Amino acid sequence: MKALRSTFLGPIVATLLAIVIGGILVSAMGYNPFSVYGSLISGAFGNIPSLGNTITASIPLVLCGLGIAIAFQSGLFNIGADGQYWVAAAASVWVGYHFTSLPGWLHIIFCLVVGMLVGAIWGGIIPGLTKAYVGSSEVITTMMLSYIGILLARYLIEGGPMQEPGSNPQSPEIVQNTQLPYFNQTLMQSQLSLVAVAITILAAVVAWFLLYKTTIGYQLRAVGFNQRAARYAGMRVTLYTVIALCLSGLFAGLAGSVQMLGVDHRLMDGFSSNYGYTAIVVSLLARNNPLGVLLAGLFFGALTTGGQNMQIISNVPAALTDVLQGLIIFFVACERIVPQIIQWYRRRRSLRSGVAAS
Amino acid sequence: MEDFLEVIDLKKWFPGVKANDGVNLTLRRGEVHAILGENGAGKSTLMKMIYGLLEPTSGEIRLAGQPVHFRSPREAIQAGIGMVHQHFMLIPALTVAENVVLGDEPGGVNYNRREAVRHVRALSERYGLDIDPTAKISQLSVGLQQRVEILKAFYRKARLIILDEPTALLTPQETRELFNIVRNLKAEGIPVLFISHKLDEVKEISDRVTVMRAGKTVDSVRTADATPQDLANMMVGREVVLRIQKEVAKPGAPVLQLEDVKVRDKAKNLRVKGITLELRRGEILGLAGIDGNGQFELADAIAGLLRPEDGRIIFDGHDITHMTPAQRTERGIAYVPQDRHADGLVLEFDLVENTILRDFHKRPYSSAGILRRKPAEDYTKRLIEAFDVRPPQPARKAAELSGGNQQKVILAREVSRDPIMLIAAQPTRGLDVGAIEGIHRQLVRLRDEGKGVLLVSLEMDEILSLSDRIAVIHDGRIVDVIPGDTATREQIGLLMTGSRTNSEVASS
Structure with missing residues (x-):
């Protein structure tokens, strides 16, 4: 219990500090911070549709965040989740409007599996093998492949083989069978599929189980914490480096897949979504704990949808949510300051009482 | 000699822990005074109070007769207390002189580099701390970095030097050089507090020794009046066995055979240059040598962490030269690595x-x-x-x-x-007397159970006390293998420098 508290105290304090400083910024700009935050919260959670929007927005963040968390726990930095997301999205959509004779559920699974595999190849096989055998830094390779992936997806619909005949740069729609069901009208407005929610929660649980309850996860974490000790213990460090990056890409690919089947239904221009980058912050805020990623992803989803409402109601630019994100990253990154501040405060206090006593 | 520093019934209680509970100490001018105690005996807490990092719960510290209350290290430094921490606080990218004057630069904002170098050079000459003030810290050995820390203290006009476990990271030569420096300081009349848990060092360097146990000072004695056994007993609070009693070894079949093994380290330097050696069941083979002569690379190669460039490793009758660490573990090799x-x-x-x-x-x-x-x-x-x-x-x-x-x-x-064989590399490094005794017993027990033990150690006492045979390594080669029961320090010390005895040189 104590360990749990100390794990999450840092991120929570960081978030609160970011909110307070964001509030000070807003009042400096001449707005009432309470009404601004009020509009942000009501925009994110105020009614059923906005809550739905928040959850919809958080799903790709959570799934990408899980992949990044697995990489982090294995001591690796997957910066290219965005590219993995888009190549997987393109592959899933392609499968989604072909193979029309397949039964619906099988077709959905086929789309998801292809998306995951493509993500794993893009994020894991290429950067993983080059890191393992040539020693190239995965930070560079995942990032460069990310640009290649995004531009590849863009080419496919802008004059490439996946462009739908017509004027818009977009692919054909995936067949009705493969679109994740919405079940009712309200959920449909928010484009929230409960199947996507179920997949996301399941993915988080699987990631958690994998990391903490299996020998694969044990080895991933050992390699991540202390590569030399892992080698000493007889683990195959290079193999687990590749596995870690593959798993990381697999979850990012799943994010792309689920987003296509559940929300977009076709590949179209949306390449500046930056899910892969926001997900890094999600993972950091969650201290790379898969179950924490669920909560952190929801929080960032809320920032996105709430930010839009905030802009409409309070006239504060939605970019403020970007500022908040930046502040949170800042405080999470320097959360080591928090214990130091506490220690400093205690020291001051004990010194004072010491002086008073003497 | 007058008392320079007095500690009177000092106590420091943390919630639930009495870290110091009645510490008394007097440090006289011009003496080297050792604080001896096991890990957790309260030595660091005491030093932190003297250095202003912790506020005492009760008791008094007097400096040159005056009671002092330091609220920060800065105040302690101003009063003339210099501390060399176990882990150095230096900036690798800066030069020696820059590190020494850091925070108190000559010329203030308008930093005067030439003056800094001159000042540091003058200090190093005065105290016999031979060092180049313009060298970069990152290029210095650990021993030289320690000198920079001592210079830092003197630059701030220290009248007392506290050395916290100063030999923990040093090689034997560097330790000898440090002891020469300490003797210089003593000749200059500067009192030195020498914190350690190593009996032989305390015995060698100090004039008086104060033993701490469980937060209390047990006693202060003249070092010359106490035997190592007395000190060890005081430290642990019971009779300690310094030299393990063991039966005569009954060596069995060979368990490890090295045939002309050559190993390169990670930086591709050839560190083991052709070693042929045999370890039998039921014996402890000590591998003695000065640090950096290839002994740890050899241990890594036997465990499979480094791939031998040449030669064969036979374990229990099987060639394991090309096996992975996991396969060797399965065959029965256990490894206590040097760096835990x-x-x-x-x-x-x-x-x-x-x-x-x-x-x-x-x-x-x-x-x-x-x-x-x-x-x-x-x-x-x-x-x-x-x-x-x-x-x-x-x-x-x-x-x-x-x-x-x-x-x-x-x-x-x-x-x-x-396991069938244990490689123990520096198994007791940094441990206190009680813990060392326990680990040594385990090694002897393994031997008596008929397993082979390869003990790689830089501690001569450990090698002498445990080994049935002693192989001495120098520059990646085995200089000689001698029986453990008749070996002497001098004999091994000479072999460690690479020189065989005259008769053997003549015959070979």
Whole structure:
């Protein structure tokens, strides 16, 4: 219990500090911070549709965040989740409007599996093998492949083989069978599929189980914490480096897949979504704990949808949510300051009482 | 000699812990005074109070007769107290002179580099601390970096030097050089507080020694009046066995045969240059040598962490030269590595995860790729009890244990797998007398059970006390192998420098 508290105290304090400083910024700009935050919260959670929007927005963040968390726990930095997301999205959509004779559920699974595999190849096989055998830094390779992936997806619909005949740069729609069901009208407005929610929660649980309850996860974490000790213990460090990056890409690919089947239904221009980058912050805020990623992803989803409402109601630019994100990253990154501040405060206090006593 | 520093009935209580509970100490001008105590005896707490890092709960510190209350190290430094920490606080990218004057630069904002170099050079000449003020810290050895720390203290006009475990990271030569420096300081009339848990060093360098145990000072004695055995008993609070009593070895079949093994380290330097050696069951073979002569590369190569460039390694009759570390583990090789933090443990893992580090993939600790916590935890509890690991909590992170207990965890893991051979590299480095005794007993027990033990150590006493045979390594080659019971320090010391005795040179 104590360990749990100390794990999450840092991120929570960081978030609160970011909110307070964001509030000070807003009042400096001449707005009432309470009404601004009020509009942000009501925009994110105020009614059923906005809550739905928040959850919809958080799903790709959570799934990408899980992949990044697995990489982090294995001591690796997957910066290219965005590219993995888009190549997987393109592959899933392609499968989604072909193979029309397949039964619906099988077709959905086929789309998801292809998306995951493509993500794993893009994020894991290429950067993983080059890191393992040539020693190239995965930070560079995942990032460069990310640009290649995004531009590849863009080419496919802008004059490439996946462009739908017509004027818009977009692919054909995936067949009705493969679109994740919405079940009712309200959920449909928010484009929230409960199947996507179920997949996301399941993915988080699987990631958690994998990391903490299996020998694969044990080895991933050992390699991540202390590569030399892992080698000493007889683990195959290079193999687990590749596995870690593959798993990381697999979850990012799943994010792309689920987003296509559940929300977009076709590949179209949306390449500046930056899910892969926001997900890094999600993972950091969650201290790379898969179950924490669920909560952190929801929080960032809320920032996105709430930010839009905030802009409409309070006239504060939605970019403020970007500022908040930046502040949170800042405080999470320097959360080591928090214990130091506490220690400093205690020291001051004990010194004072010491002086008073003497 | 008058008293320069007095500590009177000093106490420091933390919630639930009496870290210091009645410490008395007098340091006279011009003496080297050792504080001897096991890890956790309260030495660091005492030093932190003298240095202004902690406020005493009660008691008094007097400097030159005046009571002092330091609220920060800055105040302690101003009063003339210089401290050299065990872990140096230097900036690698800066030069010696820059590090020394940092925070108190000549010329203030308008930093005067030439003046800084001149001043540091003058100080180093005065105190016999031979060093080039313009050299970069990153290019200096650990021993030289320590000199920079001492210079830092004198630049701030220290009248008293505290050395906190100063030899922990030094090679034997560097230790000798440090002792020369300490003797210079003594000749200059500067009192030195020498904190250590190593008996032989305290014996060699100090004039008086104060022994601490469980937060209290046991006694202060003239060093010349006390035997190492007396000091050890005072330190531990019971009769300690310094030199393990053991039966005569009954060596059996060869368990490890090295045939002209050559090994390069990670930087591709040839460190082991052709070693042929044999270890038998039921014997402890000591590998003695000065640090950096290839002994640890050889140990890594036997364990499979470094690939030999040439030669063959035969273990229990099988050629294992090209086997992976995991395969060697399966064949019965156990390895206590030199650097327990870097290799032996995953510090962020708890004790359960660390004890199954080699066997996690086997029943009962996992089945079908799923970890099973309960059997692993039961096993860990048994090891904790058998090896007296403290605190006895399996869910503790390895990082939270003391060095001695971390070493017990590694040793427990390695020997409880019932290996055929144990490679123990520096198994007692940094441990206190009580813990060393326990680990030495374990090594002898393994030997008596008929296993082969290869003991790689830089501590001459350890080699002499445990080894049935002693192989001396110099510059990647075995200089000689001599019987352990008749070996002397002088003989080994000479071999360690690479020179054989005259008769053998003549015959070869």
